[in-house]
Amino acid sequence: MRTGIPARVGQYAALLAYLAFLAFPFLWLISTAFKPPRELGSLHPTWIPENPTLDNFRQAFDEQPLLDAASNSLIAALSAALIAVLIATPMAYVMARRRTRLARAATGWVVVSQAFPLVLVIIPLFLVLKNLRLIDSLFGLILVYVVWALPFALWMLVGYVRAVPSELEEAAAVDGAGRLRTLVSVTAPLLAPGIVATGLFAFVTAWNEFFFALVLLKTPEKQTLPVILTHFIGAEGVADLGPLAAAAFLATLPSLVVFAIVQRRITGGMLAGAVKN
Helix, strand or coil, X not given: CCCHHHHHHHHHHHHHHHHHHHHHHHHHHHHHHCCCHHHHCCCCCCCCCCCCCCHHHHHHHHHCCHHHHHHHHHHHHHHHHHHHHHHHHHHHHHHHHCCCHHHHHHHHHHHHHCCCCHXXXXXXXXXHHHHCCCCCCHHXXXXXXXXXXXXXXXXXXXXXXXXXXXXXXXXXXHCCCCHHHHHHHHHHHXXXXXXXXXXXXXXXXXXXXXXXXXXXXCCHHHCCHXXXXXXXXXXXXXXXXXXXXXXXXXXXXXXXXXXXXXXXXXXXXXXXXXXXX
C-alpha cells in the first residue's frame, strides 16, 4: 500500500504535466487574442491581459473574409465526412464479414496507404484534377478529402463491424431477412456510434486540412479557413499577432467541440457494444 501511493502520485503528476503541456499553446492563444497591441509588444508578457479588448476580433473580420472561408470549410468538411461514411460503411461490412484473401489484402492496403506523405501524391493528384477541370473548385477539394479520409474510415469501421456479433445477422437470416435488410435493420443501428465517430473524425480532418486546399484553390472567395489564416502573415514573414490569434481561436473552437463529441461517442459505442454482447 505504501509503495502504491507514491506511484499513483507520480502518475497523476505526470498526467497533469502532460495536460499542461497540451493546454499551454491554446491558453496562450486565448490570452493573445484579447491583448491590445501595447501588451503584445511588451518585453514582459503576461498570462492574463491587463486591458482585454475585442479589437483583434473586429480587425480580423475586417481584414479577411473569415465568414466566407468558414462557410467553405464547413461545406467541404461536412460533404467529405458524409460521403466518406456512406462509401466506407458497406465496404467495411464486406471486409469484416468476408474473411477472404482479397479482404485481407484490402485491409493491408488501407494501413499501408496511410504511410504515404502528402508531398508524394500532390503532383499526380494535381494533374488528375487538372485534366478533370476541377482545379480551383470546391467540389474537387471535396473529392480529395473523401479519397484521403476513406482509408481511415474503413480501418475504423471494420473494427466496429467485427465487434457486432455475427449471430444477430444469422438470426435475421433465419427469419428471412436478406443481406441488405440485415445490414439496414440489424447491423447499422449497432454501428451507429462507430459511424458517428468516424464521420466526426473525417470532419475534423477536413476542417483542419491546409496543404491540399492551399495547392488546389486559387480564388480567394473559394479558399478555406486554414488557408485564410496565412493571409495574416505579411510578405516578409511578419505576423499581425492580435488578429491572427483571434482568427485562429475562432477556427479552433469547432474542432474542440467536435473532438469532445467524438470522445463521448466512442465511449458510448464501446459501452453499448459491451451491453449488447
